[in-house]
Amino acid sequence: MKFQSTRGAAAPVSFDEALIGGLAPDGGLYVPTSWPRYAPADLDGRDSLVEIGARLIEPFAEGGALAAQIPDILSEAFNFPVPSVPIEVADPAERLEVLELFHGPTAAFKDFGARFLAASFARLRRPQERPLHILVATSGDTGGAVAAAFHRRPGFEVSVLFPKGLVSPTQERQLTCWGDNIHSYAVAGTFDDCQRMVKEVFLDRDLTTRLRLSSANSINLGRLLPQAVYYAATSIRRWRASGQPLSFIIPSGNLGNAVACVWARRMGMPIGEILLAHNANRTVPDLLETGVLEPRPSVATLASAMDVGNPSNLERLRDLHPELTALRGAVRAISVDDAAIRNRIIEGAARFGQVWCPHTAVAAEAWARLPQAERRDRNWCIVATASPAKFPEIVEPLLGRKVTVPPALAALFDRPSHVSALANGSDALREVLMAGAAEIGR
Numbered sequence: 001m002k003f004q005s006t007r008g009a010a011a012p013v014s015f016d017e018a019l020i021g022g023l024a025p026d027g028g029l030y031v032p033t034s035w036p037r038y039a040p041a042d043l044d045g046r047d048s049l050v051e052i053g054a055r056l057i058e059p060f061a062e063g064g065a066l067a068a069q070i071p072d073i074l075s076e077a078f079n080f081p082v083p084s085v086p087i088e089v090a091d092p093a094e095r096l097e098v099l100e101l102f103h104g105p106t107a108a109f110k111d112f113g114a115r116f117l118a119a120s121f122a123r124l125r126r127p128q129e130r131p132l133h134i135l136v137a138t139s140g141d142t143g144g145a146v147a148a149a150f151h152r153r154p155g156f157e158v159s160v161l162f163p164k165g166l167v168s169p170t171q172e173r174q175l176t177c178w179g180d181n182i183h184s185y186a187v188a189g190t191f192d193d194c195q196r197m198v199k200e201v202f203l204d205r206d207l208t209t210r211l212r213l214s215s216a217n218s219i220n221l222g223r224l225l226p227q228a229v230y231y232a233a234t235s236i237r238r239w240r241a242s243g244q245p246l247s248f249i250i251p252s253g254n255l256g257n258a259v260a261c262v263w264a265r266r267m268g269m270p271i272g273e274i275l276l277a278h279n280a281n282r283t284v285p286d287l288l289e290t291g292v293l294e295p296r297p298s299v300a301t302l303a304s305a306m307d308v309g310n311p312s313n314l315e316r317l318r319d320l321h322p323e324l325t326a327l328r329g330a331v332r333a334i335s336v337d338d339a340a341i342r343n344r345i346i347e348g349a350a351r352f353g354q355v356w357c358p359h360t361a362v363a364a365e366a367w368a369r370l371p372q373a374e375r376r377d378r379n380w381c382i383v384a385t386a387s388p389a390k391f392p393e394i395v396e397p398l399l400g401r402k403v404t405v406p407p408a409l410a411a412l413f414d415r416p417s418h419v420s421a422l423a424n425g426s427d428a429l430r431e432v433l434m435a436g437a438a439e440i441g442r
């Protein structure tokens, strides 16, 4: 299958080319040119994430170098549990579950996309090639997941840029605990500055002819498409048990996770409503309400991985639903402030015995605000995007106790820190990339 740019001014490319390219040359995002369609019964006999995922993803990879390797890639990438836990609610007519996407090595759902991308890139690599240098600007979780996925992979160098002092202490440790082929830079600036530095370096012809560069943020199709797999598998499981579709509430920032769910439903998966749960960054809820897209600078919230004022994957959502009415039919959205996030974390523990990270609490709050009739009419699934153990500074004072740290996460914290300071501006980044290239060439 071929993939085309949302902006329509670039030639369609294969799956492999879309993965390596990241962004289309016209600045747009790659989307499929057609959609395979399935009835739930087409997946009969397939139970695991890997089996269901292979059926879903293989048509997209057809005709490319990865076509025959999708099952291998999926079993390498998705090698951790993905439970959907039923929640006992007071009203027996309501059915609620929580899909826990945080049991991977860095305890956030970013592991799915980052690990799929790394497993794919490793299989596309030719032996005598120069190393592929992957640049990531991160506001927290992405950098850790990408670093973990590429750590010690021969043929890959990764540079992670994060805003000095603006990520949580726990996140910072996760960004800097690697060494070897992972280079962590604390930039004297904001996340927007980090992102600008990476973009400018990509536009530097001189540098891109000397280095093979790629990017691993959520605009990359190879991060987004594999995320459709857990929505497919979870909704199919519910369908088999009840003959009913499952509706998802998704903590959203750049909308990568949300678009993956919309794509799974587009392929025929038994998914009902898709409710986008945003923090105080209201760009998407406002767009759906007023019909006007007004990107704005992000505001800092407790659910910091969702502090996005101009969601990049909105372009993919609007590509699928260009008319406002169709967009409103496809997704709903809600915005939740920090006070509600705090309350919901406390309530989650008190009422359901659940410890939620601030992002998951945004989705739980969105569920609680649904009219009771709607909570009864549908099967709802809250998507839990990160482990609360990544945000102890926020969660522990609210609950008045320690949060259990998963062993994989604890192991990362025991590693020594490797980090360099980097001045704000793309010249500083250019310099360290060239110095690194010279060293690898030696």
Ligand SMILES: *Cc1c(COP(=O)(O)O)cnc(C)c1O
Binding pocket: 108, 109, 110, 141, 142, 218, 251, 252, 253, 254, 255, 256, 257, 258, 305, 306, 359, 385, 386
């Ligand atoms: C990245 C992230 C989100 C937002 O996901 P998008 O795909 O950008 O919408 C939500 N929660 C957590 C914990 C994240 O790391």
